[in-house]
Amino acid sequence: MSADPRYPVGKLEYAGFADDATRAKRIAIVAETPAKFRAAISGLTEAQLDTPYREGGWTVRQLAHHVADSHINAYIRFKLGLTEEAPPVKAYDEKAWVNLADTKLTPVEASLSILDNVHTRWVHLLNSMSAKDFERKVMHSENGEMTLDKVLNVYAWHGPHHTAHVTELRKAKGW
Secondary structure (H helix, E strand, O other): OOOOOOOOOOOOOOOOOOOOOHHHHHHHHHHHHHHHHHHHOOOOOOHHOOOEEEEOOOOOOHHHHHHHHHHHHHHHHHHHHHOOOOOOEEEOOOHOOOOOOOHHHHOOOOOOOHHHHHHHHHHHHHHHOOOOHHHHHHEOOHHHOEEHHHHHHHHHHHHHHHHHHHHHHOOOHHH
């Protein structure tokens, strides 16, 4: 674990196009994200869900809804990338999204269920893809051209990144 509470699993890195074994490991990480995130927040009280994982950081509740929002977007980016030639994919204002009413008012179970179901479909899609499919590109509005291999790398990091925010908070608080 990193000493920086913003990046408990380290900062995102990309070493270039993955081989089959590395890609399989990344898909396995994406597949296990819903269960690991659910386990990380299991049993937390409403007050604990409303605790920021670090000073100035999002609350556990915001993290739960953010992970679902982000992974919905990722799944759609894969579908676009597989069915269109270098389609544009839009970034979104994550900070604004986590402050909308649905994040504040919706029980976290709704986002955990979304995460379970989106990942079920997404992992089936990922496992059906060939190495050539992972070379396909999307044009991200902030990050520019990205292969689907690079997008997979982002989300193999993203799930564990936010899960560790919660698990590190629980350790620090003795929850």
